[in-house]
Amino acid sequence: MRILLQGQRTIAFLAAGTLALAAIAIVSVIYFSGDTPVRAPQGGGQAETASSRSFVMHEAPRPLPEITFEDGNGEALTLTRLRGKTVLLNIWATWCVPCREEMPTLDALEAELGGPGFEVVALSVDRAGPEVVRKFYAEIGIEHLGLYIDASMRASFDLQAPGLPTTLLIDSEGRELGRLVGPAEWDTPEMIAFLKNHLTSN
Secondary structure, eight states: OHHHHHHHHHHHHHHHHHHHHHHHHHHHHHHHTTOEEEEOOOOOGGGHHHHTSEEEEEEEEEEOOOOEEEETTOOEEEGGGGTTSEEEEEEEOTTOHHHHHHHHHHHHHHHHHOBTTEEEEEEEOOTTOHHHHHHHHHHHTOOSOOOEEOTTOHHHHHTTOOSSSEEEEEOTTSEEEEEEESOOOTTSHHHHHHHHHHHHOO
16 A cells, blocks of 8 residues: 555656646747847857857847846836846846856956946845845956845846846847846857847847
8 A cells, every 4th residue: 555655646746747847848938939049159268168058039129027126225226227228137146156157257248348328237136135245246356347136036036037147138128138048258259249239239
C-alpha cells in the first residue's frame, strides 16, 4: 500500500511539473510571439558567452505598465518622468553576481551615451534599501549611474522580468522596444553602435 501511494505521489509530482513547464512555455510564446531576435554584439574576454545572448526586439513598440520606484534621496519616480529620452532600464541587485560583474560596463555606457536623449537606469531591487547600493557603487567606483531602487520588487514583477539581470530598451515615448535577459558587456563598440542606432531611430 505504501509503495502504491508513493507511486501515485510521484506521478502527481511529475504531472504538476509538466504542467508548470508547459505554462512557462506558453507564456514565453505569447510574450515573444512575432519578435525578432537580434544577436547581441560580441564581446571578448571573460563575459564573451554572456554578450552573445540575443537582444529580442519587438516588431512594434509595446506599452509598459506604469511602475514606481525611488531615487537615492527617497523621491518617488515613475517611467513617465523619463519620457523624451531613450532609456536602458537594467533590473538588478547587489546579491546577483552577474549583475555586479556587468555594472562597470553599464557605468561606462552611461559615460559614453548619457545625456538629454539617453539614460541608463540601473534599478536595484535590493530589499535592504539604497544604502547597500550606495556602498556597492563606492566599492567598485561607479561614477555615472544614478541610484534607483525598488525595494518592494514590484516593478520587476509588473515588467515581467524572468530573472536578474533583465534589461529593457525603452523609447522616448515610454514604450518597450526590446529586452535582453542576462548580463552583457554594455560598453563594447558593437553594443554602443547597436544602441545608437535605436537612439536615433525613435
